[in-house]
Amino acid sequence: MSRKAFNEIFNHVITGSIVRNGKTIDIGAATQTAFFTRTDEMAKDVSDNLYASFEHPDQPIPPGTTAIIAREGVHKSPKDKQDHITGVCINPKGNVSLHFINPDSTNGDTVELEGKADDSKKT
Known part of the structure; x- marks a missing residue:
């Protein structure tokens, strides 16, 4: 049974890239999801915050990731009280x-992240 993302991404913009372990990974932000539409300018602001999370070289990224799209900007949630950005790691084997x-909320500490399957294929 396929599980859909709660807030599926329909469209996004790529605003740049990072290099990890010799591989280029595109970075961007959603411009249209199941719940909102944002302008390209707003998406750039969100992706700028996503870039900041990569200041720590050990920020976990699943192997095979070709792009990371920020779905939500910096926020806290009931299950995660730490400021974070929800992003979708695009991967041919499954997002x-x-x-x-x-990084402003960790004071330089590294945080172990847990991911969940996201079967959203439209990006």
């Missing part, structure tokens, strides 16, 4: 939603 910790 994964992760919480990318806002």
